[in-house]
Amino acid sequence: MLDQLIQFLITGITVGAAYALVGLGFAIIYNASDVVNFAQGEFVMIGAMSAISLIDMGIPYGVALAAAVAITVCVGLALEKFAIEQARDATVVSTIIITIGASIFLRGMALIVWGKDIYAMPPFSGEKPIHVGNATMLPQNIWVMAGTAASVLLVRYFFNRTATGKAILACSYNMKAASLVGINVRKMLLISYGLSAGLGALAGILIAPITYITYDSGVMLGLKGFSAAILGGMGNPMGAVAGGMLLGLLECIGAGFISSGYKDAIAFVVILMVLFFRPGGLFGSAQAERV
């Protein structure tokens, strides 16, 4: 029983770490531009797929991973430049449809480039299981956890300590005021999209060796990332990280003790309950409207 629980915790934290990264990407973009980017999951897929292809081409492992992140960042920048920026005054519903359109578009592109095949990625460092009591974990699990922890810390540092990070935060509070004090708002938006695309790609690369990747893997991951961000309270990056971890744990424990078929349903039921009783998310402030 205890071993089982530890096993679920290990899996849960791993899965949760991936959700956390995707959710973090959601929160960063939402903060900077009030847009929920439904193409966030596609960043994950593109990152993983590009890495796998580059490795297959014989490019050294580390270089391939870096290049895959770079490719995804470019996709993110293009998305901002050619879609989001063109529709600056769009309503919430319009931006939702635009980013959903973008996600379908990117999935379509992936379908053309990679087909419908299932891809797997060789792990970063071997497949020899590590024993924790009677539970086991793969080296890749540790990579996922460590990679996520490191990127979350870096993102925190970026927003709290660097001028650019603070400028993006300023945009998220008040775009007009930010531009009045000389912040280049358009540049900050681009940076945010690039950053969250990069985080998405990183999530993809980290989890690709554990799961399989297909052209449509991004859909569920995107939805889970969105759920993580909502759970944490939209626009609260660290809340999104916590939400992601929570979601991963919930899912794995639900799958283990209740039913694996219903694991996604369990996660969404919890999200609905949270929204019903804490409409602003777990770590967010309640919504208020000015009259």
Added chain:
Amino acid sequence: MRLAGFYLFAALVALLPVVFPDNYYVTVVGVTAFFNIMLAVGLNLLMGYAGQISLGHAAFFGIGAYVSAVTTVRYGWNPWVAMAAGLVLVWLIANLIARPILRLKGHYLAMATLGFGIIIHIVLVQADAFTGGPDGLSGIPGLVLFGWHVDSDLRWYVVAGAVMLLYVWLSLNIIDSREGRALRAVHGSEVAASTLGIDISGTKVRVFVLSALMASLTGSLFAHQQAFVSPDSFSFFFSIELVTMVVLGGLASTFGAVFGAVILTFLPEFLVVFEDFQMLIYGAILMLIMIFLPRGLFVTMADRIGPMFAGYFRQGIRET
């Protein structure tokens, strides 16, 4: 003439099978288009007029379809009784979740409705003892209307077309009434609406339930027409497609929803020739329309063609 656009549309629907008899695009794709119009018109009441986004509308469509399928196939119920049972169940569920869900706004509302849609979809896949699981359920009997068997493409065209026209008529009527104005007022400014005596949450709940019921009935008809249901038809993607139909035509316009539904039904038929590029083109079209014509294709067109036509199609201005 308040209903001039409606009569024109009804005449078009009636004439199509006469002008193009046995045409695949009329009697087969046409019926699918009718179902999509019914769903889009119902969703438009909620989304376009009352301004409440729903990313889980396919769930109600699915519940209606599955109640009809399961009770007729597994328990041999009469299709009409099954249909009514579907409506009752959807009425219960919609009433249960409407209040807490509609308290949410913007992205939170989107998330909650999306979550609801996914939960229902998972149940349809997992409860295979009843639903047949991912493989679906086949052998759903056809409908019999006073001894008249609805068993050919053309007959289904007639039945679905009639119900579809009924939906459009109902929607046009509702919008142009005290309750319809209340809906639009809630969208325009909740605080102003409430200080004029409109019960905001009550109004939202009523339209949510109504559009859910409309979807459920459509689902039942769909199940009987297809004779087969599988969870794929009621997934998250279909909810998104419905939202797209409404937005594509133009929010807060009944004929905009009709237009959007027709376009999105036929688009894949024509994109089939592009094979693998289908998805890419579909996504690109969605983005382009939303970026460059954010008010929707139909509404923008209606405004461009001129006040002469716009007056016919745009509801709300009444001269009676």
Added chain:
Amino acid sequence: MGVLLQVSGLVKAYGGVRAINDLSFDVKKGKVFSVIGPNGAGKTTLFNLLTGVDTPDTGSVNLDGYELVGRPPHRVAACGVSRTFQNLQIFHNMTVIENVMVGCHLRGCSGLWSAALRLPSLLAEERRIRTWADEALAFCGMEDLAQARSSELSYGVLKKLEIARALAAKPRMLLLDEPAAGLNDTETLEMCELIKKISETGVTVLLVEHNMGLVMDVSSWVFVLNYGSCLAQGTPREIQRNPQVIAAYLGGETGIE
């Protein structure tokens, strides 16, 4: 003349700041009661508390025997309270006449189903609502704009539209939140006449306004609010002479002579 509205012990704090601090006052039936005070004095907060948009921490608001505190806005409206907004809350998705027809909401009773099936009872009610709305528009001198889209109108006209919409509800008390703000001199004069005309029909008017000329002209009682408390109250003449009020406004932009 009796008292229509009785406010007593009203308190509302936002995170430690008392926006409304133990307010009590009476509003007489059929009069124009003005609330003045510098920006941030709590005037709009007061209106929000009176109309149920916001709930006070303590205190009571009594309208002719009905306790309004604790009722949601639509129930307060049903008691006969109507209002306009400082920053316009027009339904831009509707025409002018439809905006006013929404104002008649409380005077109708048809529901979703009779609307969907367009029953005869609904048609009769629609005709009545249309007549009432036309009357309210004509009262505000906007009858020729009935079919205009509200998004195409000027600011001054929209201010009047909000009043027409509020009047269409046939309120016993009308709350006007800065009706003359942003208007030019001619429009302000028109507004002044309109408020007097409303008052003559027997509707009690509660007015928040910065334009002192207008306030002193139309009001029968003036209530001066400062930091959420009552600084002074009295007839316009008394207020104009009140040394405390003059001190508070000294150097201000107001036109108290």
